[in-house]
Structures are given as structure tokens and as C-alpha cells.
Amino acid sequence: MNCTVLAGSELKPVQGKVAIGDGEIQAVGVDVRAEHDDAVYDLKGATVMPGLIDSHCHLIYRDVVEPYDIELRKSLPEATIDAVFNAQVLLQKGFTTVRDVGSRGNIGVEIRNAIRNGGIPGPRVRAAAQIISAPGGLGDFHPSHIFEDHPYRYGLAAQIVGPHEARALVRRQLKDGADWIKVGVSGTGFNPLCPAERNGLSDIECRAVIEEAHQQSIPVAAHAESAHAVRVAASNGAETIEHGIYIDDVSLESMIEHGVTLSPTLAMYRAFAIRGQSMGIPMSIVDGHKRTHEHHTESVRRAFHAGIRIVAGGDAGLRHFPQGSCVEEVAAYVELIGMTPQQALQTLTINPARLLCIDKEVGSVDAGKKADLLVLTDNPLLDVTVLQRTESRVFVMQSGAVVDGRLPLCGSVPPVG
Numbered sequence: 001m002n003c004t005v006l007a008g009s010e011l012k013p014v015q016g017k018v019a020i021g022d023g024e025i026q027a028v029g030v031d032v033r034a035e036h037d038d039a040v041y042d043l044k045g046a047t048v049m050p051g052l053i054d055s056h057c058h059l060i061y062r063d064v065v066e067p068y069d070i071e072l073r074k075s076l077p078e079a080t081i082d083a084v085f086n087a088q089v090l091l092q093k094g095f096t097t098v099r100d101v102g103s104r105g106n107i108g109v110e111i112r113n114a115i116r117n118g119g120i121p122g123p124r125v126r127a128a129a130q131i132i133s134a135p136g137g138l139g140d141f142h143p144s145h146i147f148e149d150h151p152y153r154y155g156l157a158a159q160i161v162g163p164h165e166a167r168a169l170v171r172r173q174l175k176d177g178a179d180w181i182k183v184g185v186s187g188t189g190f191n192p193l194c195p196a197e198r199n200g201l202s203d204i205e206c207r208a209v210i211e212e213a214h215q216q217s218i219p220v221a222a223h224a225e226s227a228h229a230v231r232v233a234a235s236n237g238a239e240t241i242e243h244g245i246y247i248d249d250v251s252l253e254s255m256i257e258h259g260v261t262l263s264p265t266l267a268m269y270r271a272f273a274i275r276g277q278s279m280g281i282p283m284s285i286v287d288g289h290k291r292t293h294e295h296h297t298e299s300v301r302r303a304f305h306a307g308i309r310i311v312a313g314g315d316a317g318l319r320h321f322p323q324g325s326c327v328e329e330v331a332a333y334v335e336l337i338g339m340t341p342q343q344a345l346q347t348l349t350i351n352p353a354r355l356l357c358i359d360k361e362v363g364s365v366d367a368g369k370k371a372d373l374l375v376l377t378d379n380p381l382l383d384v385t386v387l388q389r390t391e392s393r394v395f396v397m398q399s400g401a402v403v404d405g406r407l408p409l410c411g412s413v414p415p416v417g
């Protein structure tokens, strides 16, 4: 009681109460009445919103300064421990669901299972396995003079050559429990061995990955930075474009035609442009990040105004952009893209719930959904940066259980009725 609820998929502020029972939201509004034996909590004017969803998470990323920290400097057991640690951190920061878009070994899937079975605390996970890549592609951080022609098996990406290997890998990942397929269509500014403008896969390989996944009814997240990569991924029906830095007219048309969702991870790139120098990155490289960020912002703005669905993704876990920084995405959308606070908050709640096909269970504060809630001292519709402040978090609830913070106890048992 005594709270503002951002209710429904539209996040409409409603004064009143939220009734919770059996891990679910029973009712929302002013007319909610306590039953006999109900515990009543005075939230003292706090704001209740749905638990957050990070659509571009890598649970294994922790304290990453540069790409070699992701795999070559850490063993698989260390990466697993990082993922267990991060799962708890994300939950405490209000993320009750994440989509893991690339892991080493099969850590993302195993963490998902461990959380689902109650073995460890963490958000609900929808997991991809290793990123499907190729020699010299997105996930090949492995210099030829060290690795020769031996692909590194324990990295963030697995390598295929040709459509047959692509299809075989998709099937193996499904056998091993992946919910999503992640494919590296273009390179990235963060891999000097395969920059953003390079095609990480041939068009035929990319098509084979997407076709095989769809044949098995599994969605595909496509890492695509260049216009060509966005066009190839979108025209073959990938469910999401990750990053989409250089979206042009043709690739945008293709995204519209195929109903593709954009997961920009704008704030992560913005962090490099704004905070690059303090990260110890040379000025010439920071300037490059700034130019990338300008293109990226323009691409996201055009996509948003063309009606493309946008979901917030962190790509976080860097030393200067730790897990949970996905909330900065919302501020970037308001400041740079022209979203209203409500639209920006939807990219963290109902939009990804719909993308993950779990909007009947989560993504909004509605009767019948799971009680996944984030309770804040202030209303993020008035200032979205509230989400970035630890001291603004009152508590986090997952399926009706408080997993971080404390319910402000009212201390009285209410009258019957």
C-alpha cells in the first residue's frame, strides 16, 4: 500500500496497492482490499515497476578491460564462477530476466538450469550457447601465429566453415539446450582481427544458420554492425539485430519488412565514447569510438522513428560498464533517441518480454503475472536515471520473494475485509 504502481504494459502510474499471493500479482489499484491474515506493507510513496529485463547479457563478462579478458585469461571454471556471481548481482540490481547472447562452453545454459532448479539465485535466463562464428570472424580473437589452424574450442564463439557445418552446429547447440541461436554476422570494433565492416560469415553461412534455427523453431540473435550484415540477417528473418551501428535505408527496409527487433546496446558504446579516456584508452581510439557512437545513435534514432521495436541490452560486464549498466540504456534513449520515459522503460520491460514470448508471465505489473517487481524511492517516469542509483532501490522481488532489500514492515495485521 501507499505506492505508485507503473501498471500494465503502458506503465500507467496508478496510486494504491498491489496484492501478491502464490508468487503472483493478484490485483492492482485503489480498490484492492486486504484479506484476513494478509501482511500489509507501507511502501511510503515508493514506485513499483516490473522487474527489469536485459536483452543483451553475457553472464560470463566480469571486469573485462579488453577482449582477451573474456576467454584467454580465464579458465572455463573461472568463467563459470563469474557467471554465478553475475547472476546474483543482476538480480540484486532488479533484473529478474535476462537473455544471455553468448557464452563459453555451455555456461549460459547451465546457469539457466541451476537458477530454474533453485540451485543458485539469479534472473530467469533465456540462453544462447557459443556465438556461431567462423575463422577470421567475429569471435576469432586468436592470432594465427599462436593458434595456427586450430580453432580454440573454449572461447566465446565456435567456428564453422560452410553451410553444412553451420547447420550441424545449430543442431548441436539445440541438443545441448540453447533457447536462442547467436550468430556473428559482422565483425566488431572490439576485435582488431575482425573489424566491424568485415563480414564474419559468408551470406550462405548466415542464411544456413538462420534457416536451420527456424526449421527447429528457435529464434536467432544476429550480431550485425555493418549495413550489409544487418541486411543479410534481417532479410533472412533473424529475430533481433544486435548493435546495428550502420543501418542504412535498404537494411532498415528489410528490418521493417521482416518485423525485426533492434537490440542496440547504445549505452555500452556511449560509455567508450564518453569515458574512454578514463579507461586508459588512447585518444585516437576514443575518437574512433565517438564516430562510431554518432553513427550508432543516428541508426537507432531512425529505426525507432520507423517503428522498429527496441529492446534494452547491456552487453555489460566491463570494468567501466559493470553488469547492471543496462539501465543506462534507458537514459540514452531519452536523451539521444527521442523516446519518452515511458517508451524507454518499455524497452526494459514489456518489449523484451514480448520478444522472449514470456509476456503472459512477466514484463508488466498486471494481475495474473509473476510478482517480479522493482521498487524504487522515486518515479522513473519523472527521471529515468533513478534506475542508476543504488540508494533509490527499496527492494527487488522475484516470483513473490524479496531477493534484495527489505520490505518496509508495517507491523500490523490488518482488519478482516
Ligand SMILES: [Zn+2]
Residues within 6 Å of the ligand: 056, 058, 101, 102, 315
Ligand atoms: Zn554482446
